[in-house]
Amino acid sequence: MTFGINNISTLQFASFNRLNVQSTSLALQRAGQELATGRKADIFADLGSNAVSTIKMRAREADTQTFMKSNDLIGNKLEAMVLSVDTARDNVQAVLERAITNASRPHIDAGSLQRDALAALDTFVAVMNTSHNGDHLFSGLDSDAAPLMRWSQTNAATGLSPQDAITSIYGAGPVDAATAATIAGQIDLAFASNDAVDPNRNFEATMYQGTPALDGGGQPSEQVKAWVNSGQQVTYGVRANDTAFVEAYKGLSMLAVTDVSTLDEDAYVTYMDSVINALSNAQEGMRAISAQIGFNQQIVESAQNQLTDLSLIQRTQIGNYENVDPYEAATRVQGLEIQLQASYEVTSRLSGLSILNFLR
Known part of the structure; x- marks a missing residue:
């Protein structure tokens, strides 16, 4: 009977042991990293074909986080917008109340209407020119420029200030009800940007610098929009050339251009009626705009809540794939x-x- 003896030299054994130490050291280093980080050291090697799932999940979570960051910014903008509109409405309301008190005839304080209107107009323009992170909130898509010109500020494009434009229409002022109605009608045309006599006096020529109401093809201009979730878009743009704001600027301008207490009685009643109609329309319109902004805030908040819940689910699933049991x-x-x-x-x-x- 023959016996086979397999001999292993000391050198071979030492070499084998050295390789074993090396592989064990690497395994220990990897295990230590996983213990410290709580995540698999080599996700793709450990997960194999399941690695595709975690890649897709991480991509979806990245999109979710992008939407959430964008919604935070939109939410802040909407909050600033609603505060600005409410401030503008309160500012106009104070002048409107004074005008209604003096609607039929000038009282003792009627002479202060011009001063009050000038102060209100300055505040109104400042509020409408509010910016957030460098974007003017009420300029539409052309958010790099402040939307409204100040009363005495000259517009470089037309060479006129809003004061110049309205003063040229008002002239020497009305002398009776008929001329008061005519002047009020001409001012209406200018603020509707339909002044054919001198287009430079138009609201969108001299007083407003944001996105125009109509594009080059005569169609309504695009509003500011944003995606708040996958497949969900919200239109949240409010512009200073929206009817409510135009009416506010018009009513305040009609008071700012003259001391109404000096007008003929019939002219006074007709002129003040136009002023009160403009400011009342502005109040109603701005109230509706505030409500619309509030509705958009609810949409963004709802989308944000959905995204927060979705992110929690996705991060949990990613953790199930990538995390290790400590x-x-x-x-x-x-x-x-x-x-x-x-x-x-x-x-x-x-x-x-x-x-x-x-x-x-």
Whole structure:
């Protein structure tokens, strides 16, 4: 009978042990990284074909986070817009109340209407020119420019200020009800941007610098829009050339251009009637605009809540794919440490072996 003996030299054993130490060290390093980070060190190697799922999930979560950041910005803009509109409405309301008090004839305080209108007009323009992160909120798509010109500010394109434009229409002022109606009608045309006599006096020529009401083809201009969720878009643009704001500027301008207390009685009643109609229309319109902005705020908030819930689900699923059990990782680290320590001890013993120990 023949016996086969497989001999392994000390050199071979040492080499094998060295490779074992190296692989164990790498495994320990990887396990230590997973224990420290809570995530798999090599996701693609560990997940295999399931890695595609986590890639898709991370892409969806990135889109979700983009929507959420955008919605935060839109929400802040809408909040600033509604505050601005409410401030403008309160400002106009104070002048309207004073005008209604003096509707049929000028009272003792009628002479202060011009001063009040000028102050209100300055505040109104400042509020409408509010900007957020460099974008003017009421300029439409042309948000790099402030939408409204101040009463005495000259527009470089026309060479006129709003004061110049209205003063040229008002002239010496009305002397009776008929001329008061004529002047009021001409002012209406200018604020409707239909002044054919001098187009430079039009609201959108001299007083307004944002996106025009109509585009080059005569169609309504695009409003500011934003995607708040996948497949969900909201139109939230409010412009300073919306009817309510135009009416506010018109009513205040009609008071700012003259001291109405000096008008003929019949002219006064007719002229003040136009002023009160304009300011009343402005109040109603701005109230409706505030309500619309509030509705858009609800849409954005609802979308944001949906995205928050979706993000939680997606991050949980990503964690299920990529995270490691900390207890399992700690146990693995401990086992590898023991294994590595044993390998070091064997290596140490082998290094102490020598044939000279047996030849003494």
